[in-house]
Amino acid sequence: MAREPDLSWHDEDSLEHALYRYVHGLMDAAERAAFEQQAAIDARIRARLGAWARAQRTSSYLRMRLIGGTLRPELFLSPQVEGYGALELTQRHATRRYAAGAAHRATPQFLQTVSEDGRVLLTLRAEPNATWLLSARYAAHGRWEPFGNDYVLLQIPAETLAPPQCLLCLILDLDSDITHRRYLAWFVPDPDAPECYVARLRLPDWHSEIGFARLLFGVVDSDAARWLSDAERCASCDAALDTEAQLRWQIWEQAHPRAPTVPEE
Amino acid sequence: MIEWESVHRTEAADWQIQTWLTKIAQGCACEREKESLANWLLEVCLYHAYLERVEEPQEIAVLTTERLWQSITSGALTWREDSGLSGLLRYIRQAVQFEIGRHRRSLQRDRTAVVPLESIIEMPDPDDYEHAVVERLDQEALTEATRAAIAHLSPQQQLVVRLRMEGLEPREIAEVVHIPRTQVNVVLAHAYARLRQILLAQAETNSALAATLEQVFNIRLTTEAASDGEGT
Numbered sequence: 001m002a003r004e005p006d007l008s009w010h011d012e013d014s015l016e017h018a019l020y021r022y023v024h025g026l027m028d029a030a031e032r033a034a035f036e037q038q039a040a041i042d043a044r045i046r047a048r049l050g051a052w053a054r055a056q057r058t059s060s061y062l063r064m065r066l067i068g069g070t071l072r073p074e075l076f077l078s079p080q081v082e083g084y085g086a087l088e089l090t091q092r093h094a095t096r097r098y099a100a101g102a103a104h105r106a107t108p109q110f111l112q113t114v115s116e117d118g119r120v121l122l123t124l125r126a127e128p129n130a131t132w133l134l135s136a137r138y139a140a141h142g143r144w145e146p147f148g149n150d151y152v153l154l155q156i157p158a159e160t161l162a163p164p165q166c167l168l169c170l171i172l173d174l175d176s177d178i179t180h181r182r183y184l185a186w187f188v189p190d191p192d193a194p195e196c197y198v199a200r201l202r203l204p205d206w207h208s209e210i211g212f213a214r215l216l217f218g219v220v221d222s223d224a225a226r227w228l229s230d231a232e233r234c235a236s237c238d239a240a241l242d243t244e245a246q247l248r249w250q251i252w253e254q255a256h257p258r259a260p261t262v263p264e265e
Numbered sequence: 266m267i268e269w270e271s272v273h274r275t276e277a278a279d280w281q282i283q284t285w286l287t288k289i290a291q292g293c294a295c296e297r298e299k300e301s302l303a304n305w306l307l308e309v310c311l312y313h314a315y316l317e318r319v320e321e322p323q324e325i326a327v328l329t330t331e332r333l334w335q336s337i338t339s340g341a342l343t344w345r346e347d348s349g350l351s352g353l354l355r356y357i358r359q360a361v362q363f364e365i366g367r368h369r370r371s372l373q374r375d376r377t378a379v380v381p382l383e384s385i386i387e388m389p390d391p392d393d394y395e396h397a398v399v400e401r402l403d404q405e406a407l408t409e410a411t412r413a414a415i416a417h418l419s420p421q422q423q424l425v426v427r428l429r430m431e432g433l434e435p436r437e438i439a440e441v442v443h444i445p446r447t448q449v450n451v452v453l454a455h456a457y458a459r460l461r462q463i464l465l466a467q468a469e470t471n472s473a474l475a476a477t478l479e480q481v482f483n484i485r486l487t488t489e490a491a492s493d494g495e496g497t
Contacts, residue, residue, distance in 0.1 A: 016358065017351045025443055026278055033420075036442070040423035046431055048316060053428075053437040055311035058323060064303035064330060066296055071303055071334050073327045082436060117436075161434055223323045 019045070023052045057082075061168060061220045062227060075182060075227045077170055081218035083138065085115035085122060088174070089213045114151060115217070118143030120167075121151050122217055130205040133241075136217060138164045138187055138197040153195070163187065165222040167199040174212035184225055184236045186245040200241040225252055279350045286344040289337055302337075306330045309354065313361035321368070329364040333357065406473040407464075414463040422456040425449060 021027050022035050039045040060080035064071050077084060089111070110125040121144040125133040137144075140163060142155040164187045171181040185199035192198075225233065237249040285302040288294035294302075310329040314322035336342035345352060415423055428438050435453065439446040468475040 012358075013351050013355050016354050020350075020354060021278075023441060024278060032443075036424050037420040040420045040427060046424075046427050048312075049428060049441050050431040050433055051312050051316035053433050053441040054315040054322075055308050055326075056440055057437055058311050058326075059304065059308045062307070062323065062327075064300060064307050064327075064334075066300055066303070071331055073307075082434075162432075223321070226321070226323060 015045075015048075019048050019052065023049070023056075058221070058223075061218065061224060073227050075168060075170075075220075075224055076179075077168060077216040077218045079116060081168075081220065083115040083117060083120040083136075083164070083167075083217070083219035085113055085120060085217055087111055087113045087122065087124060087215040087217075089124075089215060112151065114144045114146070118145065119161075120144070120217065120219065124215070127202075132203040132205070134169065134185075134201045134203055136167045136169075136185070136187075136199045137190060137193065138167075138199070138219065139195065140164070140197065141195045153193075155195070164197055164199075164219045166220050166224060168218050168220045168224060169201070170216040171203075172214045172216065174214050180213070181235070182228060182232045183239055184220075184228055184233070185240060186222070186242075186248045187219075188242050188244040188248075198242075199245070201236075201239040202241055203239055222252070226256070282350060282353065283344045286337065286342075290340060290343050303330060303334060306333050306357065309357050310361050313358050314365070317361070317365055319365050319368075320372075325361060325364050325368055328368065329357075329361045332364065333360055406471070407477045410464055410467050410471070410474050411460065414460050414467070417463055418456050418459060422452055422459070425452045426456045426460070429453060 018035065022032065027035060039049060060078055061075055063074055063076055065074045066072075110123055112121065112123050114121050119139055121137045121139070123133075123135050123137075125135075127133055139153050140161050141157065142153050144151045145154050167185040167187060169183040169185065170179050171183075172178065173180045183201055183203070185201050187197040187199045190196040190198040228236065233249075233253075237246065240246045240249060282302070282305065285294060285298050285305075288298060289302065307326060307330045310326035310333075311322065314325040314329075317325075319325050333342060342356070348355075415426060418426065424442065425438055428441070429435070433441070435449040436446060439449045442449075444452075464474070464478065468478055
């Protein structure tokens with residue numbers, strides 16, 4: 001006869017262990033069902049499940065890396081991140097870009113892709129002054145779907161999500177797989193599409209330094225700004241195109257002042 | 266049979282953490298194993314930092330992970346058979362709470378040094394409840410009615426709806442409850458339809474609720490009750 005699941009979390013430790021097992025898929029079906037029934041009526045369990053969800057969300061873009069024997073936090077992107085997508089840029093695209101100016105070009109002047117979850121439409125447009133214009137449009141009320149050579153926004157009324165905070169953008173060297181550059185862009189309401197949020201950056205040319213690059217992007221919390229280096233934050237702020245986004249960087253900097261050197265008491 | 270599988274999975278998870286800790290203590294862990302353990306620590310620290318609702322949860326979690334890592338590499342923190350994973354989780358929780366206290370004191374000291382005097386007058390008054398109370402008055406009837414109505418949903422619907430009310434996105438709910446992302450939408454849609462039905466029925470005999478529905482959501486009882494039968 002099957003044993004009834006033990007739901008008597010008599011202390012903090014047993015409750016935490018049960019939560020850990022639930023969140024990591026270590027419970028059997030009967031125990032899971034009983035746990036969910038309990039969670040539905042117990043606010044403290046739900047609060048803990050919420051905290052686990054946030055922890056897992058953060059772990060999808062923040063990790064610890066051993067660099068020279070020292071543990072350091074590092075921003076990264078994986079398919080687990082909301083709005084994750086990738087765009088490969090080869091020399092072919094660079095050549096096309098340098099060919100810009102010809103009266104009739106058979107090559108596209110921009111590259112477009114949609115994130116794996118269909119939330120973010122990313123456009124990378126070559127500018128004549130050797131820079132790139134990146135814009136990421138986040139659809140809080142729907143998904144981007146391919147339509148011929150273009151993309152259209154399909155509205156899903158029941159699926160409205162919270163406004164996105166930031167777009168993390170990594171440029172990887174395909175030869176070495178090393179992250180070459182890291183940018184963070186603030187999402188602001190899109191003036192051209194009221195149902196969208198947009199993050200826009202003017203990226204400096206990287207083809208002079210990297211031949212084959214992969215651009216990864218994903219939607220992350222604004223807390224991620226803490227894990228950029230000072231140089232990366234400055235570069236991100238300089239690259240921000242929208243005034244509101246620049247303002248948010250200023251606010252962020254004011255809220256995170258460099259700690260002054262205070263002598264220990 | 267199923268129960269055995271569950272026990273086996275739990276033991277395997279315990280064994281994994283135990284293996285990493287033991288190998289590091291013995292100095293034979295590879296880089297990948299070390300980073301895996303560090304990232305496991307980070308996830309657990311993040312959980313406790315978010316649970317405590319501190320101002321900078323990621324900062325707290327990373328600082329705690331670094332401190333725990335120092336304890337592991339110095340041999341002060343090792344796997345203990347008598348306390349197992351449960352004991353380790355408790356140790357991490359205490360380490361996060363300790364770090365929160367330390368971080369708070371450090372922030373207070375820094376802010377005293379850098380906050381200009383005039384900024385203090387812009388800080389919210391912690392004793393000013395009037396604004397919060399006025400904001401909540403209108404929705405009080407609705408909140409009470411919704412809370413009662415949720416009890417009529419299935420356990421899974423209750424859990425998903427309540428997690429959504431806690432502020433979790435459907436994607437996050439899918440991850441934590443281990444159901445497909447699309448199923449979260451289905452569960453929510455059915456639950457919302459049921460809640461709407463219950464609330465409208467209650468509003469027929471509760472004028473305060475009817476007024477709130479109209480005031481907050483612009484839902485008029487007569488038209489909604491009529492359209493409800495059409496399968497919203």
